[in-house]
Amino acid sequence: MGDEEKSQNAYPADKPVLTKVLESLPPELDLKAEAVWVGVHWTLVVGRLGGQTYGGLASTQMPVHQAHGQIDVVGAGELQRHTLRWLAGNLAASERPMETSIGWAAVNALLAAADPGYRMQEINAGELLIERGRGKRVALVGHFPFIERLREAVGTLWVLELRPTGSELPAEAAPEVMPQADVVAITGTTLLNGTFDGLIRLCRPDALVVMLGPTTPLSPVLFDYGVDVLAGARVDDPDTVLRVVGQGGNLRQMRGVRLVTMTREGAK
Numbered sequence: 171m172g173d174e175e176k177s178q179n180a181y182p183a184d185k186p187v188l189t190k191v192l193e194s195l196p197p198e199l200d201l202k203a204e205a206v207w208v209g210v211h212w213t214l215v216v217g218r219l220g221g222q223t224y225g226g227l228a229s230t231q232m233p234v235h236q237a238h239g240q241i242d243v244v245g246a247g248e249l250q251r252h253t254l255r256w257l258a259g260n261l262a263a264s265e266r267p268m269e270t271s272i273g274w275a276a277v278n279a280l281l282a283a284a285d286p287g288y289r290m291q292e293i294n295a296g297e298l299l300i301e302r303g304r305g306k307r308v309a310l311v312g313h314f315p316f317i318e319r320l321r322e323a324v325g326t327l328w329v330l331e332l333r334p335t336g337s338e339l340p341a342e343a344a345p346e347v348m349p350q351a352d353v354v355a356i357t358g359t360t361l362l363n364g365t366f367d368g369l370i371r372l373c374r375p376d377a378l379v380v381m382l383g384p385t386t387p388l389s390p391v392l393f394d395y396g397v398d399v400l401a402g403a404r405v406d407d408p409d410t411v412l413r414v415v416g417q418g419g420n421l422r423q424m425r426g427v428r429l430v431t432m433t434r435e436g437a438k
Contacts, residue, residue, distance in 0.1 A: 187361060188262050190391045191277060192255070195284055201254040203276070205408070208243070208268055209415035212384070212424075215275035216408045217254040219283055225405030226278025227384040227415075227427070229359045231267035242268045254280050270362045274385060281388050282404060288390055290430040295355075295382040295401035296320065298431065302378055303327075303353040311369060312357030312383070313338070315422065324353075332363075341365070348372035358385030358402065370396045378437065384421065388432055398437035404428045 185193075201217030201224060208230055216225045233242055243249075243266065249257065254276040262273025296316030299308065303324040310317065310329045321327045328347045329338045339347065348354060354373045358381055360366040373379050379398050386392075386402035405411050407426030414424050 186263070187366065187387075187391065187395060188258075188277070190394070191281075191387055191389045192258060194389060194391050195255075195280055199255075199280065199284055201280065201283060203250045203252050203254055203257060205412060206249040206257070206272055206275075207412055207415050208271065210418045211420045212415045213268075213271040213275045214405070214408070214411055214415045215254065215257065215272060215279045216405075216412070217276070217279050217283070222283075223408050224279045224282040225408035225411060226275045226280070226282055227403060227405060227411070228271045228273075228275040228278060229357075229362065229383065229385045231271050231359070231362050233267050242266055243272065244269070267362070274362055274387070277387055278385075278402070279405075286388060286390055286432065288432045290388070290404075290432055292428060293401070293431045294429055295380070295431070298399065298401060299353065299355055299380065299382075300324075302380075306352040307350055308353045308355065309344075309348050309351035310355045311344070311360065312355075314357075314382075344369060344372055349374055351377055353378045353380070355380045355382055356397075357381075358383040358387070361385065361387070366395075384424075384427065388430070390432065390434075393434040398434045400432040402430060402432075404430055 201219045204218050205216040207214045213228045213230045216223055257276035258273050261269040264270050300320055300323045305325045307326045308324045313331055330341055330344055331338045332341050334340050354377050356369055379396055381397045382401040384403035386400050388400055388402045406428050410426030
C-alpha cells in the first residue's frame with residue numbers, strides 16, 4: 171500500500187478499531203484465560219491454546235477522582251472463567267479504565283496466538299524514531315524514556331501529554347502541532363482512553379505514523395487507519411512477566427518480553 175493509497179483508505183468510519191481487530195482473527199481462535207493480573211503499571215492477560223500459553227500486555231489505566239471502595243472491575247476474582255475473546259469483546263470498550271486495560275491485554279494475547287501475515291523485526295521504538303526522525307519535525311504523543319535522546323536527533327520535537335510536565339504540551343495543543351509533523355508517534359494507550367480516532371485524523375497523509383508501546387496491537391488492521399509502523403511487544407515468558415507486573419515493575423524492569431515492529435507495505 172503506497173502513500174497515495176494510504177491517503178484514500180485511512181480512517182475507515184464504519185467500525186471501531188477494536189471491532190475490526192477482533193473480526194480479523196480466525197473465528198475458531200479462542201483461548202481459555204489462565205491469568206489476569208492488573209499491576210500498577212501494566213496489565214497482563216495469559217491464555218492457553220492446547221499446550222501453549224500466550225500473553226498480552228496493556229498499560230494499566232487508573233480511575234481518576236473516584237471514591238475509595240467503588241468497583242473498578244466487575245467480576246474481579248472470576249475473570250479466569252472466561253475466554254480471551256470474551257474478555258476482549260466485553261471489557262476493551264468498557265467505561266471503567268481498568269477493564270479497558272484487561273480487555274486490550276486480552277486482544278494482544280489473542281494476536282500473539284494468531285499469524286499476522288507480516289514479518290516482525292526486533293527494533294527498539296526509540297531507535298526507530300531517532301533514525302526516521304533525524305532532522306525532521308516530530309510529534310510524540312505520550313511520555314517515553316527516550317525523549318531527550320530523540321530531541322537531540324530531530325529538528326523539532328513536540329511532546330503532547332494528558333498531564334504535561336516541563337516542556338511538554340497539553341493534549342489540547344494537538345490540532346495545532348500534529349498537522350505540522352513529518353513523523354508522528356502515538357502511544358498505544360490512545361486506544362484505551364478513546365483519543366486515537368481524533369489524533370490519527372490530525373496527521374498529514376504524507377506523515378510517517380508510528381504507534382508504540384506494549385499496548386500497541388500487532389495487527390495489520392491498524393494500517394487501514396493510517397498507521398505505518400506498529401512498535402509493540404511480544405510476551406515470550408508469561409511466568410516471568412507475571413512476576414514483574416505483579417511486583418509493580420515498569421517497562422525498563424520487564425523481562426521475558428521482546429520488542430518488535432511491523433511495517434506497512436509501501437511505507438516510506
